[in-house]
Amino acid sequence: MELRIDRAGVDRCRTLAAAIVAPVEAFITAHSTVSVERAVLRLLGVDGITPEEIPLPNAIVDSIAPGERGHGVAIAFGKAVAETGLDPLTLAEAVGAGRYSIAEFGETPASAARGALRPHVANALARIAAQREERAARLARLPQLPPPLLYVIVASGNIYEDRTAAVAAAEAGAQVVAVIRSTGQSLLDFVPFGPTTEGFGGTYATQANFRIMRAALDEISERLGRYVMLTNYASGLCMPEIAAMAALERLDMLLNDSMYGILFRDINMKRTFIDQHFSRMLNAYSGIIINTGEDNYLTTADAVDQAPAVLASQFINEEFAHRAGLTDSQIGLGDAYEINPDLEDSFLYQVAQAQLAREIFPNAALKYMPPTKHMTGDVFKGHLIDAMFNLTSVMTGQSIHLCGMLTEAIHTPFLGDRALSLENARYVMNTARHFGDEIVLRPGGAIERRAQAVLNGCEALLERVAAMGLMHAIEGATFADVARTPDGGRGFEGVFVREADYFNPFEESLLSARLPV
């Protein structure tokens, strides 16, 4: 199955995406954020909470005068490491308990700080590299089933219940398990600590919770003879910190979009652009596959109208991802099966969009999201719509397949719902495994015309964005009909300018360690 589309148009879209992202990257490299700095501390080994239950990375960053942050928190912290001779965690605990203040070591030369941090930086990078190699070894020994990789969500609020649900889902055929976060975590400017058993609409992302789930999935992977991947969310105000934790705990995928937080969570755009860049640099090094959030354009507005915006966002996400060092196989560009099922030939439109993404991004780990917007309490019809979604996914060769739930719009999935959903996907994908290889799309037919129209619309949209500049385009409600100002939204106070001597030890190392794209 192949679409005849205007390849020169695709090239023009890529050129436009590069022109859109380049000025934003110039802005990014001149700034940092409190969350980037906290991620640096986490990588150095700072974890835990103060007696007042403030996460230590927050306590340290907050204790450094805003005027000092521009040099990089690593400098101020490294001076204290050099002077005290303590390891980063012990030092952070002492600062958290009030026994030291980072400010006391201001006179120490910066070179001493850099030197004192060097072994801890090397240690962190070695830990991440070891996890990357561990994943590769396990994947070689415990091969996955062929794509689309069946992906399900667990979301009980209690990590131990989630563990039970995840293991059951893996046994029922799931190849990727995502622990959805508690609603509202994206707006917290800190990462909660320790195992958690209370959450709403999901379970808090904490490093302890990551570890509990990883251990459970490693165990079931051995039993099933196939590696089961773990996913969480590097989005919201703590993107870089989540990416750091995920790298250390061997998560395999992270939801990580360059614009999602801006548009759909009202997070400041500057904060988001800076945060997504450092988090993606970490993801690149740790071998994590990112999942982008284009599905959100479709759930909040009409899916037929928004198709060009989805493609435009895919081009922009790809460009940002490449600039952070991610390889194509690590870029899970998003799309969703959200066209109104009552629309005649809606299936043709879905196939057109999914196949278009496959052909434009041939090596990307495309992430296909299920119908949600038009799902009702009618579980029987919902199961049928999910089957059509499953068929579209297998025939267009999607890489990551978030299984639709027949009880979508009713409750967070029951264990039995997940099993039925996985059965549906396994049945349809098995029965139609090579269907896409066997059919030819009618030249000039409805599917091809639709795909070309979406591509044309995308190019026009990217031209507008390139002319305005990305930040102004967002201000002008170009994406998802949502307008955001460059200095508005949550988290703007955590953005600051880098001084000439700004130091982020990981950024330097990650740039030099970049894998070939």
Next chain:
Amino acid sequence: MTKLVKPYGDTENDGKVQLSFTLPVEWSEAADEAARQLAGKMGFADVQVVDGRRVASGFSFFVLYASTPQAIDVESVHAPSAREHAMSMEEIDAFVAERIGRKVRVAGACIGTDAHTVGIDAILNMKGYKGNYGLERYHSFETFNLGSQVAIEELVRFTQERGIDALLASQVVTQKGSDIKNFTALGELLEAQGVRDNVVLICGGPRVTNRLASELGYDAGFGRGTLPSEVAAFIAVTLAERLRARSRA
């Protein structure tokens, strides 16, 4: 007048129902029998386990058909609807112009930590839902869609500052009763601020019913499948009645 009815399979009063559930036991023939007996304890007769299978280690899924001996007198059942004032967008605009004589100020939000704006967007956004335009499209409404994760305090402050006539609170996430807690907290804060009677207070979400809304002290509740014009008509009619009652008093 009573009218007793039972579920209808293929014969009147056969009482046939379909059930499915998961039991936390390894599948076996005994597990099928356990499912059958469990349905019997639920009060069902003629229980048939038509499918039972392992879905994970330690979990089995069952599909059953059975008959219920229970019947319900449908004449005795009442569920008040907030969707009875059917009017088109043009009719509502004309109604507001005539009876209220100014624009009605409507604010809506997903309250608490809920980030799912699909419901509130369907009602408020210009585009609307199922070809039925949202309130932003009406000449007679001035609409403020405050979006997701709006704190209750912020919503009440906004209501007071902008002289809002109708307030729409949406909740999609219902885990552990978070929706009920948030709706209740909003109602209580409006009462505490002494502004509850100044607004037509409406809750919405896929699990909301009008009966639930009245229990929570709201003026109306709208559930799945609600069209924007149904909400618009309720607001217009309720507000007009209130203003008329106030001008008489």
